[in-house]
């Protein structure tokens with residue numbers, strides 16, 4: 151084969167993604183401003199322009215997380231990089247952890263905590279429900295964990311766990327509280343300081359309008375002191391006292407938060423090569439979030455989610471889960487009897503260019519999950535999705551009143567009467 155022939159092979163052409171409207175549980179269609187920010191040229195790791203950009207990004211994310219926490223920064227990697235960094239840095243083998251599980255991502259926290267060698271205790275509620283604070287307090291009293299780890303919004307079930315009472319409970323029993331808020335941040339209220347959350351990690355690809363690949367996180371003083379104590383003991387600077395900070399070496403270099411803090415902090419100790427393009431993207435996600443205003447962003451998600459949910463009900467579809475505790479940004483809907491769920495998703499994608507989500511575990515084959523997140527928490531995106539779904543469901547034999555879904559959603563958005 152000659153080089154010329156190779157150049158003609160399909161894989162030698164640039165990849166051109168088909169136009170899509172991503173209305174699943176994430177990732178979502180990225181805000182074009184974020185894509186533009188990510189096309190900027192690199193600067194060197196210790197260029198003052200770069201370190202300044204890092205400091206600005208920390209300041210922007212303090213506002214996104216609603217916190218004064220100094221240690222608010224990015225871990226390079228998808229959301230689970232943030233989860234893993236927090237757990238591997240806080241937990242030593244034998245530490246007790248409590249994970250309240252209400253969906254798939256609770257199982258992920260359990261698995262990662264187990265890999266850290268922790269003694270993991272779990273409590274569960276049925277999918278489609280959340281915990282009462284009393285249920286969590288009872289388990290904390292019984293288990294006496296070093297750390298309570300839970301998810302705020304679990305896309306697998308669409309549920310949003312109220313967190314406001316949990317910080318006080320954890321402090322009463324001297325436990326740290328860590329939350330994975332990847333799916334919920336920006337679309338729903340999250341007050342790191344007011345709710346006394348010791349550590350929170352997220353990703354960009356849900357309501358923050360970005361791609362996956364950066365995990366913003368914030369650490370309160372109590373979490374920072376556990377991490378620093380461990381670092382000092384490890385370095386032989388201080389001896390462990392009262393059994394705290396036993397100083398077992400963190401098994402990960404990449405996710406060692408003490409080292410990542412030394413890199414983001416004044417010392418600027420070299421750790422990894424900054425994923426500069428993701429930093430640009432993450433900075434722009436925070437900037438556009440704050441420019442619109444957190445309360446406005448939340449309201450846009452609330453109205454979009456409600457318009458979608460009410461539109462689906464008007465199409466004679468049944469919603470999944472406790473609607474009083476649903477996240478604003480994703481709706482679960484039962485696949486109607488006699489309809490092939492995968493066939494409908496396939497037709498939505500290939501005939502209309504719209505992606506909606508399937509589901510996992512106990513909900514597999516039972517519900518679709520439709521997201522109205524970030525850039526796609528918009529009137530036109532919701533209306534297009536409902537109109538396309540009506541057409542596809544009609545062809546699949548599901549009976550519904552024509553235009554009821556679109557009409558209901560338009561009314562919720564305050565649209566003109568036709």
Ligand SMILES: *Cc1c(COP(=O)(O)O)cnc(C)c1O
Nearest residue numbers: 228229230255305332333353362
């Ligand atoms: C979507 C989601 C994630 C995603 O993790 P990735 O590593 O970015 O795939 C994590 N946690 C929750 C709760 C999510 O909903």
